[in-house]
Amino acid sequence: MASTSQLFDTPRSPTVKQAEPTTEPSKLMVRDVPGDYGRPFIGPVMDRLDYFYNQGRDKFFQSRMEKYKSTVFKANMPPGPFISKNPNVVVLLDGKSFPVLFDVTKVEKKDLFSGTYMPSTNLTGGYRVLSYLDPSETSHSKLKNLLFFLLKSSRDKIFPEFHSCYTDMFESLETQLAKNGKAGFSDANDQAAFNFLARAYFGANPPDTKLGSDGPGLVTKWVFFQLAPILTVGLPRIVEEPLLHTFPLPPFLVKSDYQRLYDFFNESSKSVLDEAEKMGISRDEACHNLVFATCFNSFGGIKILFPSILKWIGSSGSELQAQLARRSGPLSNPTAGN
Template sequence: MLTISTMSAPNPIPTTITPTPPPSGGNLPLRSIPGSYGLPLLGPIGDRLNYFWFQGQDTFFKKKREKHNSSVFRTNIPPCFPFFVDVNPKVIAVLDVPSFSHLFDMNIIEKKDILVGDYMPSTKFTGDMRVGVYLDTAEEKHAKIKNFTTDILRKSSGVWVSSLISNLEIMWNTVEQSISKDGNANVLNPLQKCLFNFLAQGMLRADPANYSPELAETGHVMIDKWLAIQLLPIVNINLFQPLEEIFLHSWTYPFFLVKGDYNKLVSFVSKEAQEVIQRGKTEFGLTEQEAIHNLLFIIGFNAFGGFSRFLPALVNNLGLNNSEIQNTLRKEVREKCTSPSLLSFSAVQDMPNVASFVYETLRFQPPVPLQFGRARKDFELQTHDTRFAVKKGELLCGYQTIVMRDPKIFDDPETFVPDRFTGDKGAELLNYLFWSNGPQTGKSDANPPNSSLERMVREMWDPNRGWIFEYFADYFPGDVLKNIMSHELIEDEDYSIDNIFWNGSSSGGFTINSAM
């Protein structure tokens, strides 16, 4: 099977993955799921007030876990009464690693329209269509959008480094100028501007500055507003209570508030990303509108939204930890990458302390804290020590911030340990480190047909550069990568696509497919 792996944001639409299997539960005791949903109206509104106001998310889930002496229990979560009559707030909370892992088994879990729970923002925010993240894996369109997304990530990987460096330089110059002028600086605004331009240049192959000065300067603000209007009913923004409950969590806000900005973003993608859009149409069977609105959602919701939460947490953790880890990371980066021109996927993979610091930030502060899945059929859900019967149609809710602090998996789970994921033990822990769509070690179960293999091979080869070795960095050590770079691509009509091979290989049959 040929699998292409890329470094990506915490929240892209991934290929279908095989999660870390739950432990065998044949001998575990079977319990009924504790907890209740309370009286109609009163139960949901009480849980909502605790969730947003009186307790907050962390304490809300922790107190319920303590009350029921169980990492699995029934509860309500927002949104709910009074104006969410079509939303069912009832969920089964799963708060340890074994139970949480069930959310990524597509044989028992359905993902239709439950990205943020039973509540789904109006499709007006996404071009009057259900974009990829709202589709179940069994829906035909899901596979097309998934493959389109992974193709974009694969193709864009060659320009990530140069684009990121150039945009980071602009960002840090802006921050330094603010500090020189005012003595302080707001980092979030220049960071989001950097992210928007980087993602547009990398994934869309489009520069906002070439489209309009307005988009280059405020495109990130447009996405912020588009995200905020959709998510206001389910996020806590810590304003004055009870005003937040009355005005922000009681009803949805209409699309027309951000319609003008969204249409500007659509126009930008439509005009400047035609190469990517055409690939979506010709190679993946999408309509032009499907390609445009899915591209906007991937960039705006998944990547921009995820990075806007994750990168500040990463920098904050670096600042809060002692100077020793800063010195360790600085030394490792400077030893492995002596100049920005040498920065690459293979170089980063040779930095175990940097990787561990990033993984620990993902564990400690997951960018996407809530995960949902609806039972596709009746099944038994397993924790470390118990089994529970789940009925078809019930909605599961995993609060990843608590799950990733499971004391039976992670030592000293409430402490940020920068080198937690180094060495053999650290590598084993990666089986339990979940991104928003599965474990870090999850594998694709897709088996690309020969036409996909041929397309991938052609993407790996640049007539002017040779083999683009970054594509192979996940599979081969440095000495093999250097050897690959010395060979050329040969295509012969006498061979099948599977036998596209490197000229000069000692075996004479060292094919792309067998090498992978």
């Protein structure tokens, strides 16, 4: 997160062309960022309790925005003590202030992907993977280029594999509905998402490997160990606070699960790992980054967003659904535009 007092002290405009000098002074008013972090230790803990239990996430931000009459203010973000060394942040809740996060001269992004803390590197093979690297770090550009290579080399497989995997999923759900009158979507969606990513990126079909259909469950458990400090799972506060929000869950509990994922990616991504070596990245570090990018970033996004998209389509009514049905059809040329 950005340092709190300097975040908006020196506003800058992007320099595209040399502008004519002007004698009119800037009319922008420089204002101190409102808000309060409270007393050390106590303030972060109180904000954590408000965020998870007393107010909830949305009310937490809304109440402070109303209190300070500002969409930019200081606050403590979970988890706080003892997981996060510095929970102090500047909250940005509007479109004008948000772009400052892309200014690397004002905001350092080192070790801050999950929030104000960083999960143990024991969960990622001992490496700080790309998501936790600041753009100024040497490895950042190398690993970023490796992922661009992965996307580029997979471009012709993305749409066909998506169509194939999700067609299989929906046909299976239709069969279950016809037989039982109901079908579970969540597990089927997770398996389809994992199969799609493995087949599109690496040309590997998980059910045909030692991993079988265990991939989604292993990923979910591994990701939970990283995000537990900023989650609530509905347990009583007296149980959930010390269990999830005060101390990190021990990585050794998912070591064997993660090893299975690593072995699958190490075996399936040989051509990508060959390219990594050409870029000066060790195969081991590259593989751990592929696991993270595929399982945490991509799979996590599909797991959450795809069901949400279907929910809104399902509730949108027959007119939109009919339009989508008319626009869809056999994927004879997936690379051609409409």
